[in-house]
Amino acid sequence: MTEFAPHRARKRFGQNFLHDHGVINRILRAIHPREGQHLVEIGPGQGAITSGLLAGNTRLDVVELDHDLHPILLARFGHNPLFRLHKGDALKFDFSSLVEAGEKLRIVGNLPYNISTPLMFHLLDQAEDVADMHFMLQKEVVQRLAAQVGENHYGRLGIMVQYRCQVEHLFDVGPGAFNPPPKVDSAIVRLTPHASLPHPAKDLSCLERIVREAFNHRRKTLRNTLKPLLDSSAIEAAGIDPGLRPEQIDLAGFVRLANHLADQERGQ
Template sequence: MAKKPQQHRARKRFGQNFLQDEGIIRRIVRSIAPQKGQHLVEIGPGMGALTEIILESAERLDVIELDRDLIPGLKVKFFNAPGFNIHQADALKFDFAELIDDGQPLRVAGNLPYNISTPLIFHLLEQRQNIQDMHFMLQKEVVERLAAAPATNDWGRLGIMAQYLCDVEALFIVPPEAFDPMPKVDSAIVRLTPHKELPYPAKSAECLDNLVRTAFAQRRKTLRNNLKGLVEVSEIEALGIDPQRRPETLSLQEVVALSDCLADRLGKHD
């Protein structure tokens, strides 16, 4: 098993939990299936456990690491790896388009810190035109929300917006003992593949985001109450949707239809 050196202690403020189970690491890389000629990006390489296996197949790998104390170790470990580049940066603020210099889309992977996983996913979804796919290790609950189906407790803003833009696949669970230090929760691997064409294109992305935020602000309330001021009851009924339903019962197609009503009312069309 590849363990981290004793001199680097995981930092709570960076949400660091280092993967150390080589079987899990190789299973993750098999799921990614890096190929020659592809441009891979790893977020949060840590001590390079996943990086090392990715580099067995990848010709080009950019890694983004926030903790500057980890940079020297990564440089030493992979000093002779061709096509390997380190960026000391905050992935939440990083412009991934800067990495593209040959028109090749990015394949993004990483063991994401739990404390920034959701905002980081939204940040990457905004740059999806540059991304072929994403493979992430996340808290199991976050993966369940990303891959949730309508009419379940996990169905909400994260799953709706992710599935609007991507095909989402929950791959497998990773137990706490695969990490050092061990987290208190299970983790899971998820694959996000941006749609080449949106299955249900909304008239306005801004209106879709606004409607989803409002609809799920108070999950127990009905559509009639939650969407008051945004969509009229008559408009909801005209779509064949019962205004007494709760937002978590809506399908993605129904959510988009409601957002289109808002877009028509406001005259906003992308």
Template sequence: MKNTGHQPRKRFGQNFLHDDRIISRLVSAINPKADDLMVEIGPGQAALTTPLLDKLNQLHAVELDRDLYPFLRAGLEPRGLTLHEADALKFDFTTLMTDDRPLRVVGNLPYNISTPLLFHLLAYKERIADMHFMLQLEVIERLAATPGNKNYGRLSVIAQYYCQVDKLFHVPPGAFNPPPKVMSAIVRLAPRKLSVEAENPVLLEKVVKISFAQRRKTLRNNLKQLLSAEQLEQLTQDLTLRPEQLSVEDYVKLSNQIASFNDASLL
């Protein structure tokens, strides 16, 4: 199913997976069950789609490249593929959730849209069981980074607030056509709830974004653009620390204390 004659397109960030050993490891990590409600983002030349359909009764797929539609329809719709001709960044994933089954999401994501797509998917976290993605290794290291690590930042805090993040294994450039110039890896994201929850998730994201706006500055300096001097003095968090020194739970507690100010200008 992989010899379509289709040339990978830079504008879609296409690097097609072709290494059977990597594909087998990825399918094993996903561990699909026949009745799973699963969607693949960017099926491309169906390298992952085909073995998934061997395990599933039905598979949804969201694809933007129109040139791939005839190939995917002719070869895989009879086997249970439901193709959605759409941009995953704009796709409403609730349209797939027609019963009580949680959604499972998989895909070899284009590097140029990986971060905004992750944030888009987190909007559906309450109905998602897990997500398995092929991503640039650098992005996965940011997702999984711990406090004090140079890769720890806004993406780390927000992703880990909503999900358990597990880096599974590396994927070399030669596993793709064309080979990317960077190393890739597989990550598993499983939505969860922490023991400390944000009273206002929108405010949490704003606090985290502002805190990491200038990494080398202290929290006090960064939060000046959000809070008054009086409000800063009321915070119990040590504001002499730099943003990468706070844990996810620290940021949740900080945002909850800021939310308690009941200041509409903060939102």
């Protein structure tokens, strides 16, 4: 096998390479890749979990931006006919182009903080082609994704992701599992797109606007935060007390507000 100089993590790519075998094995058990499945790994780095994903005899596409890692990945896994490397930016990648008839993708990634939120929404836009997603993220981001109404981390990110997915905070990972160690704790989250939306909005853009306005000033009441979109009588017509704060409103409540806004804008 070709020998390569040790690859140094690049700060501009937000790289922190996983090296703790106990954590690696725990992640693989959570994913549980099985023969015949089609997996996609975003940012495989030096391949810490790539070999474990391939061990399940699964088809594996990997998307890696750092061109210095491409020869390392190809030397380790390029001989395997189930492995394909895509050189490029996951934020611009068309994941649906990998899908073959009758299958859905299982997506895995250790996501840098600076791209984690836009990348999740990029993938959710292709959710009909996705079975599930397992991501390593900053622990605080996972807490925000999984937070329920009334909890400290409950807010815009969690509501908009939970609209599309079931969210499971699986376990936490300390800085020592990485090289170099990050300054924050990490966590593993599982996102499973809903087969059918539990609370479908008439217009997704209305839901996005309602949630954004509500949480722009999260300590204020809906009467004040939603004033540019809905007056108090309209909020009450959606079955919501305008004196409540946004963190007191569940997903179903926000969808009712959004549907009322959609009807209002259509003149209904």
